[in-house]
Structures are given as C-alpha cells and as structure tokens.
Amino acid sequence: MESVKRPKTEEEKRDIFFQRKVAKRMGKAISDFELIEDGDRIMVGVSGGKDSLALLELLALRRKFKKQNFEVVAVHINVLELPYQVDRDFLDEFCRKLDVPMIYRDINVDFERPSKKPACFRCSWHRRTTLFKMTDELKCNKLALGHHMDDALETLLMNMMYQGAVCSMPAKLSMFQGNIILIRPLIYLRNEEMREYSRISNFVLEKELCPHEDVTKRKETNKLIDRLAGDDERIRTNLFRSMSNVQTEYLPIIPKKDKLQ
Numbered sequence: 031m032e033s034v035k036r037p038k039t040e041e042e043k044r045d046i047f048f049q050r051k052v053a054k055r056m057g058k059a060i061s062d063f064e065l066i067e068d069g070d071r072i073m074v075g076v077s078g079g080k081d082s083l084a085l086l087e088l089l090a091l092r093r094k095f096k097k098q099n100f101e102v103v104a105v106h107i108n109v110l111e112l113p114y115q116v117d118r119d120f121l122d123e124f125c126r127k128l129d130v131p132m133i134y135r136d137i138n139v140d141f142e143r144p145s146k147k148p149a150c151f152r153c154s155w156h157r158r159t160t161l162f163k164m165t166d167e168l169k170c171n172k173l174a175l176g177h178h179m180d181d182a183l184e185t186l187l188m189n190m191m192y193q194g195a196v197c198s199m200p201a202k203l204s205m206f207q208g209n210i211i212l213i214r215p216l217i218y219l220r221n222e223e224m225r226e227y228s229r230i231s232n233f234v235l236e237k238e239l240c241p242h243e244d245v246t247k248r249k250e251t252n253k254l255i256d257r258l259a260g261d262d263e264r265i266r267t268n269l270f271r272s273m274s275n276v277q278t279e280y281l282p283i284i285p286k287k288d289k290l291q
C-alpha cells in the first residue's frame with residue numbers, strides 16, 4: 031500500500047529551512063578553508079555535547095548527499111576517573127542511522143597527581159592526544175572538532191586578556207609534519223544556532239557537569255562578549271572577522287628586548 035505523506039506544518043518547514051541554513055554555512059566554511067577533499071577519511075571527536083553531535087550529523091549527511099566523496103568515523107574518549115558516561119545506546123543508534131562507525135576508547139587521567147596545570151586542562155590534553163594517536167590507528171587523515179564561532183571568540187579574548195597574545199582557533203591546522211589535519215567545520219556558526227539545531231534534531235545531551243571543570247574564565251569571557259555585543263549583531267561577526275584582517279603595521283608591536291612586565 032502506498033504511504034500517504036502528511037503535509038508539513040509551518041513549524042516543520044521552518045525547522046527544515048533552519049537545518050539547511052546551518053548545513054550551508056558549514057559548507058561555506060568547508061569551501062572557504064578547503065577543509066575536505068575527495069578521498070579524506072575524517073575522524074570526528076564526539077563528546078556527547080550538542081556541537082560534536084551536530085558536526086557528526088552534518089558531515090554524515092554531506093557525505094550521504096554526495097557533496098564530496100569522503101568517509102566519516104566517530105570516536106568518543108571515555109575518561110574512566112570521571113563519575114559519568116555518555117549515553118552509549120543513544121550514540122550507537124544515532125551513528126547506526128547515519129551509517130557511521132562509532133568507536134569508544136577508555137583512558138585514565140590521574141587527577142590526584144600533583145601538577146601545575148589544572149585538572150581540566152590535563153584531562154582535555156589527554157583526550158586530545160588520544161584522538162591524535164587514534165587517527166593513525168583508524169587510518170584517518172583528518173580530525174574534526176565541534177568548535178564554533180563563539181568558541182573561537184572566547185579563546186581570542188581569553189588569550190588576549192590572560193596570555194597577552196592574539197591567537198585563537200584556526201579552521202584548519204596541519205599538525206605532526208602534515209600527518210594529521212585538524213579541521214573545525216562549524217567555525218562560521220554561532221552557539222545559539224547550534225543550540226537551535228540540537229533542539230530541532232532532538233539530541234539527547236549529557237547534562238552532568240564535570241567535577242573538575244574550570245569554566246569560570248570562559249564563562250566570564252562569554253559574559254564580557256555578551257556585554258560588548260549587546261543587541262548589535264554585527265559586533266560578534268566583526269570581532270570574528272577582525273582575525274582575518276590583522277594590520278600589523280598599525281599595531282604597537284613591542285621590540286622583543288623591550289618586554290613590558
């Protein structure tokens with residue numbers, strides 16, 4: 031028997047339009063920064079949060095609709111010392127529908143060991159290192175992370191304020207003599223847009239906060255950007271665009287020997 035398709039409601043149409051807009055914006059970043067080439071095998075780091083789930087879905091759909099010929103593999107790093115786990119049933123089903131292999135890897139992070147670096151930094155360093163190592167094992171030439179425009183802005187301002195450096199997150203970074211290329215396809219997307227995408231896609235998100243998470247500086251920086259931007263939508267975009275328009279001749283660059291404290 032032929033199935034009769036129910037006409038879409040206005041809300042459903044709006045949601046589909048929004049999802050396409052997000053996919054297009056990711057496509058623009060992929061094209062502007064030449065993030066994906068035919069034959070790539072891309073490992074997507076999936077934390078269980080909204081951004082990496084969206085990234086995984088968007089890349090898998092891009093591959094499915096044959097925009098480009100590439101493969102996608104999802105990897106989740108599970109830190110055994112943390113008191114919570116991602117919902118593996120949800121992730122497995124999510125990946126099965128997208129026809130993407132999902133791989134889990136358990137690691138240990140010694141939170142008790144005395145160190146000058148905060149626990150959150152060390153944990154994230156271990157996760158990132160494991161992801162890098164796994165690219166080789168899984169024969170992936172690229173590693174995709176779910177950072178978006180607001181992550182890049184926060185990082186820019188945090189580096190300026192606390193490190194005295196103008197530096198953020200590149201959309202594409204060649205690492206280990208070009209053996210791995212790190213890509214951030216969501217770099218043109220706003221946090222707000224990712225939140226909406228996640229709502230429409232009904233992602234099951236991990237709500238639990240990590241006991242070691244050091245979010246104070248990032249949160250404060252986020253609030254600062256909110257205050258700076260107010261209702262003027264151009265401000266965030268301009269802050270982001272300013273990273274592509276660095277006019278060094280108009281910067282008071284201190285001669286190295288003459289360091290200010």
Ligand SMILES: Nc1ncnc2c1ncn2[C@@H]1O[C@H](COP(=O)(O)OP(=O)(O)OP(=O)(O)O)[C@@H](O)[C@H]1O
Nearest residue numbers: 075076077079080081082083105106107175176177
């Ligand atoms: N446990 C993990 N396993 C695999 N990849 C991870 C893991 N944690 C983070 N990542 C990757 O690093 C990116 C940045 O990490 P971060 O901790 O800022 O993300 P998050 O806020 O936890 O989650 P998300 O970015 O997915 O919403 C993630 O988008 C994801 O691609």
